[in-house]
Amino acid sequence: MRDQRRLPTGSTAVAFTAAAAGILVAGLWAGLAQLGLATYPPFDLADLLIRASPGGLATWAIETFGHTAKRLLLAGGVLLWVAAWPALTLAVGRDRERPGMITAAISFAAGFGLAWWDGAQGGQLAWLVITLGLPAALGGLLLDRWLAGLKALDAERAREASDHWIDQPGDYGRRELLGRIALLTLGLGLGGVAIGRALSWLSGPETPTEAGEPLAAVAASPEPSVATPATSGFIAPDGVPPRYTDNAAFYRVDISTRAPNINQDSWSLTIAGQVDREVVLAWQDLLAMPAVTQDGTLMCISFTYDSGLISTTHWTGVPLRDVLQRAGIGDGVARLVCHGAGGYSDSIPLAKALDPRTLLAYGMDGTTLPRNHGFPCRLYIPDLYGEKNVKWLERIELIDADYRGYWQERGWTNDATIQIISTIETPRGTVTPGADGIVPLGGIAFAGSRGIQLVEVRIDDGPWQPAEIEPYQPELVWQRWRYDWRPAAGRYRVTARATDGTGALQIAAETDPHPDGMTGYQTVRLEVA
Incomplete structure (x- = not known):
């Protein structure tokens, strides 16, 4: 009796096949981008999302995700780009003549438009057309082939249902379809690897050519405008x-x-x-x-x-x-x-x-x-x-x-004067005093060009105590501080505040960064063993 097991050939299969084609095209574009030969439209799309986003959304992303916000946005741009391929293919209709090439043409047009908008053309219009067009055309051709295989499987099923099928052609059709599925899987894998490398490449460390070259090789040595720091007895705690x-x-x-x-x-x-x-x-x-x-x-x-x-x-x-x-x-x-x-x-x-x-x-x-x-x-x-x-x-x-x-x-301020801040960088969590009974606290304070004249520390609701400030600190540089604390075992709240060079005290009221910059004291909870 003939095996009646069936592969899905409806909208789900079409969407999966088109997504694979989109991943392949995005992967080829990513490979060319890493070689410095092309722009990368999915990331151009991410740029568009950044510039179109309201200030509150941008602030939320930076505050919530920190340095990973950009990587998440890059991944989002790629996902939107890949998702567009099945959406377009289903909208075009698998029964239309060459739906894959129509989808590819729309994808190329969108990619070209984004690259042009993002200033990636660099005056080389023909090169932009080639580097974006050829991968898109290849994806469209393969998508049409894969969709043709799904149509062939549908036709074979129809013959089976009417009891007019012939063994050899049907078996050949299945073998051909399996070959195309293997090719699709290979394209899916290669595209995914290339996209992953692109994400790591753009969000990873700079290459030597991006990191700058020694100034002595390009310009005469300038005169320093500040004195070289003298050696002092200040020792910053570990973690500062x-x-x-x-x-x-x-x-x-x-x-x-x-x-x-x-x-x-x-x-x-x-x-x-x-x-x-x-x-x-x-x-x-x-x-x-x-x-x-x-x-x-x-x-x-x-x-x-x-x-x-x-x-x-x-x-x-x-x-x-x-x-x-x-x-x-x-x-x-x-x-x-x-x-x-x-x-x-x-x-x-x-x-x-x-x-x-x-x-x-x-x-x-x-x-x-x-x-x-x-x-x-x-x-x-x-x-x-x-x-x-x-x-x-x-x-x-x-x-x-x-x-x-x-x-x-x-919605951000146009004044942008830096607020006074003081941080507690160390310690955190559970701490054990040293042999001398001391737990060193430390952090930085900054108030822009106004400098810092005083940093104070408070334990729980006790009095404010002055911290030691690093002797050498130009007014334009953060001030590192240290406070040697001798606690008994227990749980504590530690708070820091700073006073700038004009005598102004750090604002205690807590406000969000948007729109004028964050204010408020930092408090950490410590447990002393």
């Missing part, structure tokens, strides 16, 4: 961040899934707007100007305790005011609108631009800026949250009006 952050560990928040790939030889910075003369600086022009190296901490406006959205480094660059003096500042100028590659913009007051510590930075920690941190040029502005420190800087316009940039359009 080092004085300076390695470039690879420096926090990063962008509105794009990928950093722009900018060639410094073709890059330029334009100073325009209400100026006496427009100034255009090429890369070598910027390097030839007198530069300084200064220590500075950068902090994201979405910072919350334990978020990691704060880092410190040595910035190297040219004071922005020197470039503005070349251009000549027009009458009535109030703000500078700063434009970065990829469509990001924000503005700063003229007074901040004229601060000699505000830099057109091209180096950090002794190297040129890593690609992810703004190469070839970015702003570093003391006292303002990271949103104002525009990366991949291309144009600065002087205006006599207010300006609302990307984040201000989503």
Whole structure:
């Protein structure tokens, strides 16, 4: 008796087959992207979602998922892209002539449009058509073949039902269909591997070519604007961040899934707007100007305790005011609108631009800026949250009006002055005093350019006690602190607060980062064994 077991050939099978084709195409695109030969439309889609999202949603994602938010968004872009293939195929209809190629054509058109919108064409229209079109066409051809196999199986079943089937053709049809299923599975696997590698590649550590090259190889050594720190007796407890952050560990928040790939030889910075003369600086022009190296901490406006959205480094660059003096500042100028590659913009007051510590930075920690941190040029502005420190800087316009940039359009402050913060980095959980009975507490405090004059610690509801502050700390850098605590066994609440260099006390009332930056004291619960 003939085996009556059947494979599903309805909408579920069509959807699965089309999804496999979508994964194969997305995987081929991912492979080309990793080789630097093409853009990646699923990530262009993720960029579109970022820029279309309201400020509250972006804040929730950053606060909830932290550094994994971008990887989740990238994965979401891929899933949406793959899901579009079965949706389109079912909408087209499997009985229409060449539904796979129709789906592929729509997919290519969408991918091309997203890549063009995201600025990925790079002036090479034909290359963009080839790198996106060929994988899509291959996916469409295979999808049509796979769907034809499902149709053949349906036809064979119809013959079986009418008792007019013939053994050999039917067996051949099944063997052919199984071959196509094997090919589909292979495509599914290869596509999935390529997509997975792309996700790891884009969210993983920078390659050496992206990490910056030694500044000594591209520019004369600038004079440091701060003294070299003297050795002191301060010992930071284990768990407190080092004085300076390695470039690879420096926090990063962008509105794009990928950093722009900018060639410094073709890059330029334009100073325009209400100026006496427009100034255009090429890369070598910027390097030839007198530069300084200064220590500075950068902090994201979405910072919350334990978020990691704060880092410190040595910035190297040219004071922005020197470039503005070349251009000549027009009458009535109030703000500078700063434009970065990829469509990001924000503005700063003229007074901040004229601060000699505000830099057109091209180096950090002794190297040129890593690609992810703004190469070839970015702003570093003391006292303002990271949103104002525009990366991949291309144009600065002087205006006599207010300006609302990307984040201000989503409800964030246009002032962006850094709030006073103090963190408790260590210890956590259950602790055991050392042989001397001491449990060292430690953390950092920061208040932008206002500096920190005092950090205090309170145990439960007891009095505030001053902590030891690291002696060397420039005003633009976070302040590391230590408090040697001698507790008895038990459970405790430990709270920290700071006072800035002007005498202002950290705000105790707790507020969310949106829209003006987080406020409130940090409290941790400890158990002493």
